[in-house]
Amino acid sequence: MFDDSALVLRRVDRFIRDRLAPAVERASVPLDITAWTVPDEPVPFAEAVAQQFVPFAVGTPWGTPWGTTWFRLRGRIPEDWDAESAELEVDLGFHLGQPGFQAEGLVFAPDGRIVKALEPRNTHIPVSGAAVDVYVEAASNPDIGQNWTFAPTRFGDKATAGTAPLYALRRADLVLRDREAWELVQDVAVLRGLYGQLPPTSPRAAEILRALERAVDLSDPDDIGGTASVAREALAPALAAHANASAHRVAAVGHAHIDSAWLWPTRETIRKCARTFSNVLDLMDADPAFVFAASSAQQYAWVEQRYPGLFARLSERVAEGRFVPVGGMWVEADTNLPGGEALVRQFVYGQRFFERAFGRRSTIGWLPDSFGYTGALPQIMAGVGLNSFLTQKISWNERNVFPHHTFEWEGIDGTRMFTHFPPVDSYGAELRAHELARAERQFAEKGAANSSLVPFGFGDGGGGPTREMLAAAARTRSLEGSPRVRLTGPEEFFAEAREEYAHPPVWAGELYLEFHRGTYTSQARTKRGNRGCEHLLREAELWAATAHVRAGTEYPYDVLEDAWRTVLLQQFHDILPGSSIAWVHREAEAGYARVRVALEQVIADALAALTGPLPEPPSSVPEPPSSVPEPVEGSHPAPDAGSALFNAGPFAVDGVPALGSGPAHTASDARLARAGDTYVLSTDRVRFVLDASGRIVSAVDAASGREAIAPGQAAGELQVFRDIPAQWDAWDVDENYRRHGEVVASVESIVVVEQSSQRVAVRVERAFGDSRVAQEFSVSAGSARIDVTTEVDWHERQRLLKLAFPVDIHTTTASFEVQFGHVVRPIHRNTSWDEARFETSAHRWVHVGEPGFGVAVANDATYGHDVTRHAREGGGTTTLVRQSLLRAPLYPDPDADQGRHVFRSSLTVGAEVPDAVAEGYRLNLALRPGRASVEPLVQAQGVVVESVKLAEDRSGDVIVRLYEPLGRRGEASVTFDADVASIVRTDLLEDAVSEPVVGATIVLPVRPFEIVTLRARRAGR
Template sequence: MHDDRVLTEDRIARAVRDHLQPAIHGPTLPLRVSAWDVPGEPVEVEVALAADFRPTRVGARWGRPWGTTWFRFDATVPPDWRGLRVEALVDLGFDLPTPGFQAEGLAFTDRGVPLKGVQPRNTHVPVDAPPGGPVRFLVEAAANPDIADGWSFRPTPMGDPATAPPAPLYVLRRAELAVWNATVWELACDVAVADGLMRQLDGRDPRRHDLLRALERAIDRLDPDDVAGTAPDARAALAPALGRPAHRSAHRIFAVGHAHLDSAWLWPVRETVRKVVRTVSNVLRLIEDDPRFVFVCSQAQHYQWLKEHYPSLYGRLREQVAAGRFVPVGGMWVEPDANLPGGEAMVRQLVTGSRFVLRELGVDPDVAWLPDSFGYSAALPQLLTLAGARWFLTQKLSWNQTNRMPHHTFWWEGLDGTRIFTHFPPVDTYACELSAAELAHASRNYAEHGRGSMSLVPFGHGDGGGGPTREMLAAAARTADLEGSPTVTLAGPAEFFAAAQAEYPDAPVWRGEMYLELHRGTYTSQARTKQGNRRCEHLLREAELWCSTAAVAGRIGYPYDDLDRIWKVVLLNQFHDILAGSSIAWVHREAEQAHARCAAELESIIAAAQSALVEPGGAEPGEVLFNAAPYPRDGVPALGARPRAPAVEHPVQVRPEGTGQVLDNGTLRVTVDARGLVTSILDVACGRQVVPCGGAANRLRLHRDLPNRWDAWDLDEHALRGGVDLVDVDTMRVTERGLCLRRRFGDSMLTQHVALGTGEGAHAVEFETVVDWYESEKLLKAWFDLDVHAERYAAQTQFGHVFRPTHRNTPWDAARFEAPAHRWVHVGETGYGVALVNDSVYGHHVSRTSGPGPGTVTRVGLSLLRAPRFPDPQADRGRHRFRYALVAGTDIAGAVRAGYAANLTLRPTAGRGSVEPIVRVDHPAIVVEAVKLAEDRSGDVVLRLYEALGGRAAGRIAVAAPLAAAVETDLLERRVRPTGLVAADRAGFAVALRPFQILTVRLRLQRGSAVPR
C-alpha cells in the first residue's frame, strides 16, 4: 500500500523544480557579452568604463584565482515588453549551496553607479529602460576560489595568489534579459512556505494534512504549458490555507535583516571591501522596495570602507540610518575575537567603533552584537555597559561540543558584577533564510517557554554571501500570522530587546566567562599574528603614555592622527578570523606585515617622545631608563624614568652536577638534567621544592594534532593524550645566567635559553625558545609539573582574571581542557603559589594528576605552536621566538607584576635627568592600564584604572601636574555619575574600587602646568 502523502510531496517538489521556478522569468533575450580581464589587483569602476572590452559568450571560461573580470552586457528591450517588469539574469558560474564562498559580482550602470550584488541565489539585476530602449550595464566579477570546496575543508593552495594555479575557475552560465512574472514568483513563495511548514508538522497534526491537500489542489490547477496563465488560480487554491491565523500561544520571532560579513577569512581584506559594497547595494534596494524591512550592520570599519570607496552609496546608507531602516549595532570597529585582545584593545574596539557611528551616523549603539566570536571574556559585560550598551547578542555557544547553554534569554554577569541583558537566538544561526525548518527549530529549541515567548532571528546569507533576499522577505510576510508557524515580525533589534526585557525582567543569571566548547586551537594557530598583536598592544600603551607625558610637559604635540590610524590597523587585525589564526595565508601574511609596520612606527614615536623628555647627554653622556609598567622595577618608578643606576648584583652561578647543571642565584636553585629538563626548583628562602619528585618543568612535547573537523580552529582533547617528549639534546652550553640548549626533531630545530632572573626577577626561571618550525599537524607544548595542591587556577583576562577548576568533576569542567589566558596563569595553595608568565601566547592547559605520594600534582601546559593544514597549508612554518617564565613563590599580585614586566621592557634613552611619573598609585591592587590624551583633543589627560586582584581597593592617585578637575567618565570619555572617584584636589584624587572595577578618569590640568622633570 503506497503512502499518498509521500507521493504528493514528491509531486510538489517536482512541480516546483520543473515548472514553477523556470517560469518565474520569461520570455528571455540573450545579452551581448564582452569582457575585460584586470591585469592585477581590482580597479575602480572609472578605469573599467574606459577599458578595452573584447567580445565573449555564455559558456566561456573566465577568472584566474583572485582575479577580476569586468563583463559588459548589452541588449535592446523588445518593444512588445511594454508594461512588463524587465530584469537581467547573470550567472557567473555559481554553486547554489554555498553563497559567499565563490565568485561574486557587483552590477553598475554604464555611468558607474552601483546597482546591486550578483551572487548565488540572487542573480537578477534591475533594468531601467523603456521598450525599444538600449540596456547596458557592467558587472565587476570577482573570481574568488571556493576555498572550503563545498565545506569539505581540504588543504588547498588556493588561499594565496602566489600558490594558486593560473587556470580560469568559472564558466559564465547565463546572461539574459527577461520578463519577471510577479504572479508566478508570488506563487513560488506561497508554495515554499506552505510546503516547508507542512513538512515540519507531525503526521497526526490536522494542519499538516490541510496544507498538503491545499498544495495538491494548487498543483492540480497549474498547467505546465501555461504556468503564468494558471498561476492566479493556483494561488487562489492555496490562499485559504495560508490565510489561517496563528495560535495565540505561537512563539514570536523578531526577524532582523543581517549579513554577518567576515572582515577577512577565506578571502583577503581587500575582497571584504567589495563584499561590503555588494551587500549594502542589495540591502538598500530591498529597503526601498519593502517598507517593513530593517537591516543591521555591526562593524564600523565597513562603514569607513564605504565612505572611502563609494561615497554616493554611503550617502544613501546614511539616509536610511536616519529613517531607522539601516541600524548600526555592535559599537565596535570590527567583530573581534573576544578572548585574545588585551583589555585596552577591547576598550578601543568599543570606543573607536562607537565614536565613528555616533559622529558619522548620529547613532549611539545600544546593542552589542558578536554572533560569531569564539567565546566571550568575563570582562565584556562591564566593558559593554561602560560603552553605553544595554543588550548583548550572540549565538556562537550553540556550537558547543559537550554542554548546552541552559538559557536563550538571561542576564550575563561579568567579573565585577556588572550585568547585561543577553539573548542567544534559538534558531542557532546568524544566517537564517526564514525557512519553515529554521523557524520551527527556533520555536522548539527555545529554552524559556513558559517564562518568555519571543526570540530574535538574524536573517540573510552570512559570512560573505550578500545578506537578505526578496524571497526571504516574502517568507516573512507569509509567516507574519500563519497557523502552525511561529509569528514573524520584521523589526530592529532594540524593538526585540525592549519587549523581551519587559516580558522577562527576572531572567536567570549566567556568571563569568562564556567559554566556547569548540575552536580551542584558535588560542594558538598562526603564532606570528598573535605575537604581532600582543607587541603592538603594548607598544601603543607605551606610545600613548610617553606622548601624553611629553605633550603635558610642552615638549611635543600629541600625535592624535598617527595613533588613531595605528589603532585602527591593530583593531582590524583583531577580527575574529584574523587574530584567531583561522584565515587563508594571504590574510595572515598581510596581518604580519601590518603589525611590523605599526611596531616600527610606534618605536619611532616612543623614541621621539622619550628623547624630548630628557636633556642631551653633553660631554659625559648619560642614560635614562623609562618604565611603562604600572609597578616600579629596578629602582625605576612606575610610568616614569630615572637615570640608570648601578645594577644590583645577583650573580647566577652555573655548576655541573652529575650529568646535568645547577643554576643558583641565591633565591632559586634550579637543576637541569642532561635532557634539558628542569627536575628541581628549590625556593631557597622557604626551602620549598616546586617540581615534584619524578616530575619535570620545561618538558617540550610534540603532540599529534588531527582535529575532527576544523583544522585551524579546533584542538581536540585526543591531541593532548600521549605525545613525544623532546629530550634529545644536540648541544648544551653555559651562558651568563644559565644554559643554552639545541634540539632537532622532525624537520625542525629548537634553540632554548634557560636562565635565572636577577634583581626583582630573581624568583623567575626564564625560558627563551626559538623554533625553526616545519612540522605538519603537530602541536608543540611546554609542560610544567608543579608540586602545588591547586583546586583551581587563575587565568589573566581583560582587566582582571578568572578562576577555573583544575579538576574534571562536571562536563563543564572537563570541557575546558584548553583555555585562553593573557600574560599569566597562577596556581596556588594556601601560603604558596607559582605563576607562568609569557610575552605572546594564549592557549593553556591546567589539570591535576597524581604525584609520587598521596598528594596531587598540578600540571600546566603552554601551547606554543600548531601546524594545521586548512585554510593555510603552510600555517606557522618558519622561525618563532617565545619568552615565558616560571615565577616561584608568588601570589596573584606577583603574577600581575610579572606579566607586565614580561611584556613591557625597560627602555634606555641617551640623555640626562629624570621624568616624574605622570601619575602615581599608592595601592598595589590599583593598576593603571592606559594614559592618553582625550579624544576630543582638548588636552585633557585620560587615565584608565582597574582593580586587579578581585577585592576592594581604596587608594590615592597622585598627579604630577596641578589639577583643575578630575571627573569620572564612560569609555567614550563622557561624564557619568561617579562610582569609584571619591575626591580630587590640586595634587590628585582618591578612588574606592570594587573588585575588578574599571574606572576612566578625565583630568583637566591647570593652565600652564607641566609634568616636572
C-alpha cells in the same frame, strides 16, 4: 482509508521543480556582452570603464583566481513586454556551494551609481527604461571553503593560486518575469516547508497537503502563468489561517555577517560590503517594513571611503532607523585574545565612528561568530553605552548545550548585561519553516518568555537577505502551525524582550566555547605581532603624553590612531585567532611591522624630548629585563603587602610597572654551580637545578624551603603531540591529542652562555622531527624566577608543541589572566562542563597555588594553555601547567607556523597573584634606554594603570585607565604629577559620569576587577 500523502508530496515536488519554477520567466532575450579583464588588483569604476572592452560570449571561461573581470551588458526591452516586469538575469558561473564563497559581482549604471550585487542565489538586476546598459565588476574568488577540505588551500596565496580560469559565464539575459507565478512559488514554498514540520497525522498537515494538491490540479502545466491566480486562490485559505495565540514570536532582523577577512583578503571584504549593502538598499526600496542590522564600524568606514555615493544612500536609511549600526565595535573582534585596552578601543573607535557618521551610538553588542566571550566583556560593553548583547556561536558547543537563550550575563566584576542567544542556532537564517520550527522548539525560556530574534540573510561571505526571504516573512506573520514572524529592528526586539522577561536567569563568568580551541595557538606570528603592538601602543601613548605635558611636544594623534586601527582590524575573529588563508596572515604580519616602526619612532621622539638624544631603539623582539624592576629615585616606595602599585611612568625610562605583593627585595648575586650532571642556577630567593637533559628538576623557594617541581617530573620540558582534529584544522584542538605525545628529551649541547653577578644563563640545543630548538634558562639577581627562552625552527605538520611546568601544588582551580583581571577556572573533571574546558586561553600569566605558596607561569606571546591535576608520588596531587607554543594545521593555510619562532616564558616560585601580575608586565615590556630618570606622570595605589594618553576629542586632557587586578574591594589613590586643575571620572568613551574633583589627586572606592577611567584637565585649558 489509503494514505496517499507520500504520493501527493512527490507530485507536488515534481510540479514545483519541473513546471512552476521554470514558469517564473515568461520570455528572455540575450544581452550584448563585452568584457575587460583587470591585469592585477581591482581598479575603480572610472578607470575600468575607460578601458577597451571586447566582445564576450556566454560559455566562455573567465576569471583567474582572485582576478576581476568587468562585463558590459546592453540590450533593449521588446516593445510587447510589460516593462515593469522586466529584469536582467545573470549567472557568472555560480555553483551550488555557499553564497559568498565564490564568484560575485557588483552592478553599476553607466553614470557610476551602484545598482545592486550579483550573488549565487541573488542573480537578478532591476532595469529602468527601455534601453539596458550596465557594468558588472565580477570577482573570480576561489571557493576555498567548498567541502572544507585541504585540496583548495593553494588558492589561499595569490602566488600559488595559478592562472587557469575558475568560472564560465553561464547566462546574461533580459527576462520577462511572471509576477503571479513568482508569488505562487513563494506560497507553495512556505506551505510545503511548513507541512514538513508538522505531525503528518495532524489536521493542519492534512489541510495543507490537500491545498497543495488542489493548487496542482488547478494549474495548467502548459500555461502556469495563466492559471497561477487560480492556484493561489486554492492556497489562500491555508495561508490565511492565523497562528495560535501561544505560537512563538520571532523578531526577524535582516543581517549579513561579513567576515572582515577569512578565506579572502581584506581588499575583497571591502567589495563584499559594497555588494551586500547595495542588495540591502535595493530591498529597502521595495519593502518599507524591512529592517537590516550591520556591525563593524570598519566596514562602514571602508564603504564611506571607497563608495561615497552608496554610503550616502545608506546614511539616509540609518536616519530612518531601517539600516541599524549595531555592535559598537571597530570589527567583530575575537574577545579571548585582545588585551584589555585593545578591547576597550574596539568600542571606542567603533562608537566614535558611528557618532560622527550617523549622529548616534550603538546600544546593542553584536558578536554572533566570535570563538567564546571573555568575562570582562559585560563591564566593557556597559562602559560604552551598550545595554544588550547578542551572540550565537555558543550553539556550536561540542559537548554541553547552553541552558539559556535569554539571560543576564554577569561579568567578572559583577556587571550584568541583558543577553540573547537566538534559539534558531544561526546568524544567517533564510526564514525557512524548519528554521522557524527549530527556534520555537529549542527556546529554553518557554513559559517565562516567548520571543526570540532570528538574524536572516546570507552571511560569512556576505550577500544578505533576498526577496524570497522577505516573501517568507510576509507569509508567516501569522500562520497556523508556524511561529509568528515580524520584520523588526534589534533595538525593538530587545526592548520588548526586556519588558517580557523582567527577571531572566543569570550566567556568571565567561562564555566558553567548547570548540575552536586551536585558535588560541594557530598562526603564532600573528599572535606575537598583536601582543607586541598592544604593548608598544601602551608605551607610545604613555611616553607621548608625558612628553606633551612635560616638554610641550605635539601629541601624535594621527599616527597613534592609524596604528590602533591596524591593530584593531587585525583582531578580527578570523585573523588574530589564526583561522584565515595565508594571504591574510601575510598582510597582518606586514601591518604589525609598519605599526612597530611608527610606534618606535613615536617613543624615540618622546624620549628625546624628555631626556635628550637616545641610543638605538630595541629590536622588535626585545630581550627580557635583567632584573625585577625596583622603585626608582623619586617614585613611590614599594607597596605594602598585598597592595597593587603601578607608577604610570616613565620610571627610570624603563617603562616597567612596579607592582608586587611585598616589600622591595635587595638585589643579590645570581650564581651558577656545576654538580655532577647538573647545573644549579640560584639567587638568594630560589635555587633551580637543571638535569643532564637540560630540564628543570628542582626549584626550591629559599624563604620556605618548599620544592616547587612535582616529584619525578621536569619543568621547562618541551612536548610534541599529534594534532589532527576531527573537523576544522586551524580552528580545533581535540582532546585526544593527549594520547599521542612525546617528550623532546634529546640534547645536542648544553653551554653556559652568561655568567655574571647579575645574570647567569645556560643554553640547551635539541633536534626533533624536522625541527630544531634551543632553550635558554636564566636567573637574574634578586629574582625568584627562571626565564625560559625557547627558539624553534619549526617544520612539523599537524603537530602541537607545548612547554610544560609540572609543579608540586595541590589545587582544584587555577587563575588565568584575562582583560582587566583574571578568572578562576576549575581544573578538575567533575562535570561535563569541566571536561570540555581542556584547553583555555590566558593572557600574560597563569597562577596556581595552595594557601601560602604558589607559582606563576608567564609568557610574552602565548595564549593557549592547559592545566591539569595528576596523582602525586607519595600521595596527594600535583598540577601540570602547559603553554601551547605552536601548531602546524594544513587548512586553510598549509604553511601555517612554519619557520623560526622565539617564545619567552618564566616560572616564578613562591608567587601570589600580585607577583603574577607584575611578572606578566615585566615579560611583555621592553626596557627603554635613556640618559636620565623621568618622574612618573601618574602614580596610583590600589589599582593598575593600564593606559595613559591624551583625550580622544583632542582637547589636551589627560586620560588614565585603571583597574583593580586582584578581585577585591578597596580604595584607589591616583595622583598626577602635573599642573592639573580637576579630575573627573568618565565612562570608557571619556564622557563624565561624576562631578569633578579639584586638584591633582583623587581617592575613590573600587570594586573587584572594576575598570576606572579618569580625565584630568590641566590648569589654563
